[in-house]
Amino acid sequence: MSVDTVSLTGWGRTAPTTALRFRPRTYEEAAVAVRGCGPRGSIARGLGRAYGDAAQNAGGSVLDMTALNRIRTIDAATGLVVCDAGVSLHRLMEVLLPLGWFVPVTPGTRYVTVGGAIGADIHGRNHHVSGSFSRHVQDMELLTADGGIRTVRPGTALFDATAGGMGLTGVILSATLRFQPVATSMMSVTTERAVDLDDLMARLTASDHRYHYSAAWIDLLARGRATGRSVLTRGEHAPLHVLPARARRTPLAFRPGQLPVAPAFVPHGLLGRTSVALFNELWYRRAPTYRIGELQKLSTYFHPLDGVPHWNRVYGRGGFVPYQFVVGFGQEEALRRIVRRISRRRCPSFLAVLKRFGNGDPGWLSFPMPGWTLALDLPATLPDLARFLDELDEEVATAGGRVYLAKDSRLRPETLAAMYPRLPEFRALRAELDPDGAFRSDLSRRLGL
Template identity: 60%
Template sequence: MTLLTGWGRTAPTRATLARPRTAEEAAALVAKAGRRGVVARGLGRAYGDAAQNAGGLVLDCTALQPSWSLSATGLVTASAGVSLHDLMTALVPRGWFVPVTPGTRYVTVGGAVAADVHGKNHHVDSSFGAHLRSLRLLTADGGVRTLEPGDDLFWATVGGMGLTGVVVEATFQCVPIESAWMRVDVERTRDLDQTLETMAATDDGHRYTVAWIDLLARGGRMGRGVLTRGDHAAPGDLPARARGNPLAFAPRPSARPPPRWA
């Protein structure tokens, strides 16, 4: 058995870890599952134990036939094991951006659906499920169902943390962009009241907003923070060196990539 944790590295448990390459292989594994059942796992970025199944079976879905397609209108169909990082690397140079990006781009499409992830644009664009047009779900009976927003099982699956089955594919609408750059401004606030007032006054004017609050500050400085706000930049906003190829996308890798603990 394999020792697994969430990204928070708490409550490690052991489970049988299988890596199906197709929906058919996943269905065969589901059919053989014991009394502990099956849990799907992506890149392991849930902080808690959502992708753990002590003593049972865990399906590592990152090997599920990695594939994606893009329509002229920005509709993407991707297999559940594709990461948002890989999608962004392919989509941004084509003028499209994923509709919702959580705190890390190293999550899978299936995980984004199962957790209904939100990002810094939640106040404008809602969570990932709001942009889904359809999904394919492997259920406990071994069948693969195509679900749309009019289906009850669709909304039970979006944010359902994998309890309705294994997401094998999803189709969602992406956002058009003119460049790979962001226009960002940063503002400091002196206390909690000003932090909340500034957020309320400025959030609607930006697509992406986030506030960091200093939890160590005391007295009159309690709740002081730093607000960061951003929007997709137009070519005219870019420095001269970037205007020749505004959609060039080459994110810098972190010095130490976060481990998968899988």
Template identity: 65%
Template sequence: MSVDTVSLTGWGRTSPTTAVRFRPRTYEEAAAVVRGRGPRGVVARGLGRSPGDAAQNAGGSVLDLTGLARIGAADPAAGVVRCDAGVSLERLLRVLLPQGLLPPVVPGTGRLTVGGAIASDLPGPDHRRSGSFARHVSALELLTADGEVRTVLPGTALFDATAGGLGLTGVILGATLRLRRVGSAMMSVSTERAGDLDELLARFTAGGDRMPYASAWIDLTARGRSTGRGILTRGEHAPPLMRSAHAGRTRLLPRAGAGRGRSSAPGPLSGLFEALPPLPGALLGPGPAALYNAARYRGAPRARAGEPRPLSAFFHGPDAFPEPHALYGRGGLVRYRFTVGYGQEETLHRVVRRIAARRSPAVRAVLHRFGAADPGLLSFAAPGWSLALDLPAALPGLGRFLDGVDEEVAAAGGRVCLAADSRTRPETAAAMYPGLAEFRELRARLDPAGAFRSDLSRRLGL
């Protein structure tokens, strides 16, 4: 097991803190770290894709689980696979897809671990059908504060606290995942433009769930009659015939390291999450951002159906490009993700208008439509609309502005995503998550000495 002292941040590269990082290769080594933890506790960490401070632990210990990356043999008949928590979703897809298998929930990046997907209970673009990631976990191995490894099953209080629990109930070491069978590595994709937010929501709703995957990019720099205009993209798994028809022109999955250079994936105007090419940070001001968004909107088709696209490009288009941190300058980025319920569309309208009026240089903004709430006490997804956007952390007055948006979201019964958070106030989080009191009580019983801590848990009093 390697040990070093490092400065860590989230993917947003804000608020760096220093911790002792342990890289265990076995469950026994991970348990030894938990038993020998210092007074500042320990938290698990995967590939560092959480935008905020959920996987940081200033002055304490961090368990880097990327060395625990075994994948067991998939059981096609039972539709399950057992894997370690440090396995990346990109690698898992690389192993499963040639067997015609796929995790039922595929988030917008493959560069995160199975343990991170469970601890964040990530939703995908088919949440209305499939729910979030942890809903498809049939068992998990959890290293608890006493240094013991427990098998935790769905339907138990500990499972519901761990799913979306941000690593604060213990260290997820491995999981058994239920799988979906697919006929090919291709997707059939439909795209359409909407001239404003009303039209975008109407098109989203009118399509129902005829295609399971749906997401929309919103131009948050457009104002006036074009406020909230966007591009709606839907997809479904293609039949095997489409696979054979395009086998010579498409790659099953991106090559390892493809994100470091030119990709064979479709360009920035295609792909469910509208992958962004890197731009010089000095160009990311309100004017250039508006010009870039306008070109992106006008470059999309007014309506197109049945476009074949490789599965990896559809789900993980942004992974084909280098990390876009140059866009946001030295201060890093703030990812703000919130959801409001159906019937609260006016709140979504007001937030979009406020961002547009402020002329914030937002080039990434993704809208999802969620279904039934997940059972995790701190799971983010709930029935309604979810908007995720990235903003430069150095924008003047950004903290005060987002505090105001928090209040508006909370007043509408909505919530911000804690897994992406880096700045929400504790009283706001408590108002948004009714299961927080139960979560704290379970934590106090299971971990009275506070073995598992993070910068986020101290900031929000979790």
């Protein structure tokens, strides 16, 4: 097992802290690292795509799980897969797509590990149909604070605390996952423009149930009657018969591709108000008013930014602050107020996405709940950004909503308690399982988790 001292940040590149990094190659080595973690504790870390400080541990240790990356068994008839927690969704797609199976849930990047996907209980464009990632976990192996390994299954308190628990109940070592069958590696995509936020919400409310995947890019710099104008894209896995004859020869080929660029391709600080406003105008104008059945690669539809190395540099050396919240159905006016506030402040976010969530899953700290979720990224150097986001937090909490812990790096603990009503149960289970605090992170210390 290799050991070194490293400075780590989340994908947003803010709040770096230093920790001792262990890289176990076996479950036994992972147990040794946990038992010897010291008074500052340890936290598991995957590919570093948690945006905030969830996988950092200042002055303590971090377990880099990426060497535990074996796909152990595949049932090609049922789509049941057993794999190590360090396996990435990218690797699972490489192996499973040619067999006719696709991951049940994917976020905006495929470079996340299975352990991270469970720990953050990730969601995707299909939440209104398929729920979050934990819904498709049949069981998992969890290394707990005493060095033991437990098999954890849905319907138990430990499962509900671990799904969305940000790695604080233990180290996920492996999981059994249920995949979904697909006939091709292409998507059939419908695109349409919405003239404002009300138009977008009306379209989503009326027809989201007809599509497996749905999300809208939203222009948060548009004002006046255009406030909330959007480009809505919905998708389905393309059946074999709609593919061109040439593509039917290898219908399940997975060729994501990547832009042929050097690591320093993206200039520091590329995006400000002027450039984002120009980008938003061009993006909205070039989108079709209505187009149905366009064929796109899986990577184009789900993970367009994965083709741009180091895209997280575009907001400059100060990094960026992601912000994602959800408010329930019936709280549309709260959503309108928040969008108007962001628009009036001229916040330059070119990565702004609005979706509808379906029924939430039972994870005590799982983010999704039935309602509207908006995700955006903001330059960390914006004046008075912390105060502005605190005000949005209060608006979200008052509306009965919550923010996403996997993207958080600045939420206040008193606000967290208002957003996650099962937080006391989570803390009580943590105290019982881990009385000495073997599992800690910068996130857990900041929020008192």
